[in-house]
Amino acid sequence: MPELSTLLAQVFTGLVLGLIYVLLAIGLSLIFGLMAVVNFAHGALFMLGAYFGVFLLGHTGSFWVALIGAPLMVGTVGLIMERFLIRRLYGRGSPDDPLLLTFGLSLILVEGVKVIWGKIGLTLDPPRALAGAVDLGFMAFPAYRLFLIVVVVAVLIGLYFFLGRTNIGLIIRAGSRDPLMVRALGIDLGRVWLVVFGLGTALAGLAGILAGPMRGAYAEMGVAMVIESFVVVVVGGMGSLLGAVVAGLLIGQVVGLTTLFVPKLAEIMVFMVMAVVLLVRPSGLFGEAGLME
């Protein structure tokens, strides 16, 4: 048995990873909930967030500019993707086409990044203020990771109020439940789609820039993340934001603790959890059976 402090440190590491999953899964879930689009390019946009972060940090020298700017840039890429490409597929009645298109786009993004920034990964330094470790009393923990936890929790609270307490949030929730009725009430859903796609992809970009100082930026970094985020969405229940949060944190702990006890099984356990959930609760922990199928 490892010591208690090692165990606690690993629980915190799992929490950090879990929060990255949560950001990605919420974006996927929001986009899917409203538009029934599975955005395969989500991992590529996560990766793009880290690269835009490196770019902005290099040009401005400020991590804070990068932290705000990178998600905005990724969100802009998302807006362009939705408005000019994915939107053409909505009327077709073949629900797999957006997934196929975003798969093609993710290839372009991953290879494009290699052309622009080279094939070798880049590093992204956290700001000096967050460089050291913080003594929590029972253990020391990297300050940057504590900062990441605070940022993600703040963003989640913000999202909760945005979706739950604002008019546009109300329209988004209504739109994912009954788009036809929302349209009948005279609301231009096309603009709402654009907002949600921009928001969802910006969250992926935020996850990317936040993950940057821990794992650097490299072209393939999004691939494993998007597949694991799919797992989070399946475990939590597609379209359920609470499900995305709970499942993201759960998968983060699964990875963190398996890494501590049986490192070889870390990646495998993620999929095992998914298989068990599928057996016991096919609609996911918080999904309603039959919703959005």
Added chain:
Amino acid sequence: MSALRSAALRIAAHPVLAFWVFFALFPFIVPNRTMATQVLIFGLLAMGFNLLYGYTGLLSFGHAAYYGLGAYGCGIALAKLHVGSLWLGLAAGLGLAGLGGLVIGFFCLRRRGIYFAMLTLAFAQLLYFIAFHLADWTGGDDGLRGIPQLALGLGPWQVEIGHTLAFYYFAYVLVGLAVAALRRILDSPFGAVLRAIRENTSRAEACGYDVNRVKHLSFVFSACFAGLAGSLDALRLTVVPVESLFWTTSGQTVMMTLLGGAGTFFGPFVGAATFLVLEERLSLVMEAWPIVIGAIFSAFVLFLPRGIWGTLTGGFHGRQSA
């Protein structure tokens, strides 16, 4: 265009015969005979995928799993268990892929619609990580090496398949049999139910068909075709790289099928040939050739969703209902 179209329609009318005739001459048409064999093998893999996506309406993003299981099944039987017969090696690959399709299909069919693609992808990645860590059996990161290219036992005769052209005709016969088998499946009442499910799942259910069982069987058949492709590729390369199971193999299969035309009989072979030629030509002139492939694929999804062969013959475009 209309002459091309009528020629294409004439070929589509007698698909099995057309396959035997065309691919008998194929290695003498293409400049590169290794590529001729690759077109056969990846065409077969795409054909298996097409049974599930093009004819049943289920988008699998995890066909690397069955291709890889076929390759490892055949490779492990020959290189580790020393079964000493190509036929037993092929049977092991086919059996393992079919078993994988049975188990993974069971899990993936628990969720319908768009979940299916994500689940198939996730289970294929699970197999990739297992193969990666099970190095004693799979060779792990280095790949499974030392698969012997045994002579093929045909009754009293032993046929060498080491030569490129000999291997091509060995693959040609097996892929041709698979093509005939697929035609038989599609022409059967079962094949008609598959298309009924693709067009309208609820109505097929209302007609009294056990939709989930039919889908599951289609999944297993599809996995077997992919597994045969994997076994053949293991014999061709005498190595199974662990990337066979990686998601890129699945993505490539999806792209080949869509380029050629999903839901058309020859689309997968047309797509495999197109993809392989593009890959060969582009990789000579640029390092970032996947950008061009990605752009062409995206353009096909947007503007030519029936694919090359489907546009010529008028095939199926996408699933019509969730």
